[in-house]
Amino acid sequence: MAQAVLLLAGAVTTWIVASFVGPSIFHDHLLEAGSAHDSTQLDHVELAFRDSLLIAMGVALFTSVLTAWLVTAWFTRRVQQSTGAVVTTAADIASGQYDARIDASGLGTEFDRMGSTINELAGRLQDTEATRRRLLSDLGHELRTPLATVEMQLDAVEDGIRPLDGSTVDVLRSSTARLRRLADDIAAVSRAQEQRLELRLVSCDLAELAARVVADGAGAFEGKQVRVGVDHRGPVQARVDPQRMSQVLSNLLSNALRHTPSGGTVSVSVEHVDGACVIEVLDDGEGIDAEHLPLVFERFFRSDHARERHEGGSGIGLTISRSIVEAHGGQIRATSIGRGAGSRFTVTLPDPSHHSTS
Known part of the structure; x- marks a missing residue:
């Protein structure tokens, strides 16, 4: 409607201006030409010019306004369809239909970006919802085992089947410790993913830190008969929180040990690569x-649920590690050729000279 009013106003304005300006100019040119016609003939010529001008302009303006209105109506309909699709899809997403998507409108970069942004939002919400459901399911499994153990032990004590001796207390303490560890892990990853981690950044030699973490965990590797070592070419200085970064390395080493059979090898390398600090x-x-x-x-992800739960892994250590590394402004990624080919976890931290402590 706004476009139609604008087109009509333009046509009327053009018609009015032309009807006043055109005949006046034509009359002046006739006088300058020195025509031999009498006044009646001159009036008839001017009237003919004015009528032909106004009729031709009227037809032209009507045709152009109609054409412009049709084009505007078509384009407006396209825009309405595009925005209507966005509104409908957004409403579907708000109602929980996270698989809703918007097709490209073809109306230009801005409209396509709007559609792709809505689609990206829907995809992230879909992933979040899937993670939430998996989290609740896995959390139920994680809680069920220690709770079942505690309940079984208490029932046995109440029924007189088992005495409340040191062995029973040890079992109960082990189960409650597992519950406490699970609660602490969930709280830690929640703080990390909500960017509420408190980092105490200091200049630190990552090679020395890695050697210390490996030395602290050497007993577990010896017990499983897995070789472990650190490879570095001198100090690798970075500005990190040593305690948090030790936690990352410890989680990565524990994960590697869990998935490496007896007689295998785990190696840690620390070096500068293209101006970044890299730990592998x-x-x-x-x-x-x-x-x-x-x-x-992802939280609680396991490729082998039964075995890892039996071995006591909470499935949350790598999630915490990623959050800590990202809080340092770095990245962590996993690569592997496939089953039986080993795996590589790479932590990349920014160059200390470009790292901000804000």
Whole structure:
């Protein structure tokens, strides 16, 4: 409607201006030409010019306004369809239909970006919802085992089947410790993913830090008969929180040990690469299937649920590690050729000279 009013106003304005200006100019030219016609003939010529001008302009303006209105109506309809699709899709997403998507409108970059942004939002919400459901399901499994153990032990004590001796207390303490560890892990990853981690950044030699973490965990590797070592070419200075980064390395080493059989090897390398500080934890163990690589940092993800739960892994250590590394402004990624080919976890931290402590 606004476009139609604008076109009509333009046509009327053009018609009025032309009807006043055109005949006056034509009359002046006739006088300058010195025509021999009498006044009656001159009036008839001017009237003919004015009528032909106004009729021709009227037809032209009507045709142009009609054409412009049709084009505007078509374009407006396209815009309405595009925005209507956005509104409908947004309403579907708001109602929980996270698989709703918008097709490209073809109306230009801005409209296409709007559609792609809505689609990206829907995709992220869909992933979040899937993660939430998986989290609740896995959390239920994680809680069920220690709770069942506590309940079984208490029932046995109440029924007189088992005395409340040191062995029973140890079992109960082990189960409650597992529950406490799970609660602490969930709280830690929530703080990390909500960017509420408190980092105490200091200049630190990552090579020395890695050697210390490996030395602290050497007993577990010896117990499983897995070789572990650190490879570095001198100090690698970075501005990090040593405690948090030690937690990252410890989680990566624990993960590598869990998936490396007896007689295998786990190696840690620390070096400068293209102005960045890079830490790699490489093992020759089970490896990771290609379809599982994008999921290894998700909460409670396990490629082998039964075995890892039996071994006591909470499935949340890699998630915490990713959050800590990202809080440092870095990245962490996992690579593997496939099952039986081992895996490589790479932590990349920014160059200290470009790192901001804000």
